[in-house]
Amino acid sequence: MLSKLIVSCGGTGGHYYPGLSIARKAQDKGLDVSLFLTGRRAPGQAEIAEEHGLKSNLARALSLPSIKKPWRIPLFAWRFYCDYLKAKKFLREEKPDAVLFMGSFAGVPLGLACASLKIPTFIHEGNVWAGKANRFMSKYAQKFLASFPLKNESAIQCPTVVVGMPIRPELLEENFKKPDFISHLNDEDPLVLCFGGSQGAEAINKMLRYAYDVMNARKYKLQLVQLTGSDDNAELIDFYGNSPVAVSKQSQEMGALINRANVVVCRAGASSIAELIHFKTKAVLIPYPIAAEDHQEINADYACQSNGFYKLHQSEIDQFSLANAIELQMRQDKELDFSMIDYPDAADKVLKEIFPKI
Ligand SMILES: CC(=O)N[C@H]1[C@@H](OP(=O)(O)OP(=O)(O)OC[C@H]2O[C@@H](n3ccc(=O)[nH]c3=O)[C@H](O)[C@@H]2O)O[C@H](CO)[C@@H](O)[C@@H]1O
Known part of the structure; x- marks a missing residue:
């Protein structure tokens, strides 16, 4: 009989996409796999899962009430208990052989239900600092x-x-097609790529254009790809005029872009760092300053053990500090200074830990 795995993906993209990658790999290996999704974003996530032929179950996501609002605790406790009972019913019907948690408090009722039914549970942590729910x-x-x-x-x-x-998996390919929206950029001059994580990168977006000007004044023949996370890019596009720059809200072709870039400017989210390590692309990491328990700062410190990465605090950003950081990274030899471990087979490794015989 097929081994049955449920992957609990938390509520945000940071937990969902790595969970989806593991589920896709499990499917390739012939396991019976489904996703457990929680929260407001879950319907969109369910559609993406379906495009990959994966089943999913939706549940509401509870978040912990603030200690400043103690009157909310009784309602929270009641809802938590109801969600726990629902999770138990769900698990009794599904009878999984194992459940994998990708993090987030949203998965805790299901996790406690697994514990009570003695269903083997595994946890995957994306960050260098294990989060509260996972701990x-x-x-x-x-x-x-x-x-x-x-x-x-x-x-x-x-x-x-x-x-x-x-x-x-799309990022693990070897040959990438040049994305259409950068077709006007050449393949020779250095290219800087800038993107945010799921919370965008407004502070970086605002300053990058001025840093680009500073670098041009220093006679760098620099090309820029800026993924803003925003629909409203008209003013930015106008600012760059005829410069060799491509601006877009986002891209699904991150493999082609990170592989081509000489330097990336981005947040210090776990997937971003893993992708940079995979492509050995140097980066200026600007940790999201209000990330839970400051985990992006800790991720960035870990990554900076390699010379391929440079950390810049958001509070320190101005056009000169950003231009200097990009310049410092560009001057380094691409191949010589990268010492981070790449795990292109991470999804496989996760599954082997859960089902050693597959
Ligand atoms: C603000 C915050 O708390 N973010 C957290 C969130 O991930 P968050 O999603 O913010 O950040 P990640 O770096 O993990 O992931 C960003 C992903 O978006 C992709 N991308 C980006 C731009 C674009 O146009 N197209 C595109 O596909 C990147 O290639 C990358 O795969 O959960 C992660 C895992 O717990 C944490 O490490 C992050 O700190």
């Missing part, structure tokens, strides 16, 4: 599968294995 759930888990060596490993209450961050 809590580790008490009930068989194994804690980490993307990078953990800075707070002592807080994990089950065996930990470093397996890497699963990257989308």
Whole structure:
């Protein structure tokens, strides 16, 4: 009989996309796999899963009430209990052999239901600093599968294995087609790529144009691709005029772009860092300053052990500091200074930890 796996993907893209990559790999290996999705974004995520032929189940996402609003606790506790009972019913019907948690408090009712029904549970952590929900759930888990060596490993209450961050299969290809929206850029001059994570990168977007001007004044023949995360780019496009720049809200062709770029400017999210490591592309990392428990700062510090990365605080950004950081990275030899471990087979490794015989 097929082994059955449920992947609980939390509520945000940061948990969903690595979970989807693992589920796609499980499907390729012939496992019976489905996604457990929570929260407002889940319907869109369910459609994407369906495009890949994957089933999903939707549940509401509860978030912890603030201690400043204690009157919300009784309603929260009641809802949590209801979600826990629903999760138990769901698990009794589905009878999975294992459940994998990608993080987020949204998965905790399902996690506790797994513990009560003695269903083997595994956790995947994207960041260098294991998050609160994953630390809590580790008490009930068989194994804690980490993307990078953990800075707070002592807080994990089950065996930990470093397996890497699963990257989308599209990014693991060898030959990339040049994206249409950058067709006016040439293949010779240096290219800087800038993008944000799921929270966008407004502060970076605002300053990059001026840093670009500074670099032009320093006689760099620089090309720029700026993915703003915003629909409203008219003013920015107008600012760049005829310069060799491509501006877009986002791109699905990140493999082609990161592979082509000489330097990337981005946040310090776990997938972004794993992708940069995979392509050995140098980067200026600007941690999202209000990320939970400052985990992007910790991710960036880990990445900066390699000379391929340079950390810049958002509070320090002006056109000169950003231009200087990009220049510093451009001057380094692309191949010589990169010492991070790439895990292109991370999804495979996760599945082997869960089902050693597949
Ligand atoms: C603000 C915040 O708290 N973000 C967190 C969120 O991920 P968040 O989604 O913000 O950041 P990640 O770096 O993990 O992922 C960004 C992803 O978006 C892709 N991309 C970006 C732009 C674009 O146009 N097209 C595109 O496909 C990148 O290639 C990358 O795969 O969860 C991660 C995993 O717990 C954390 O490490 C991040 O810190």
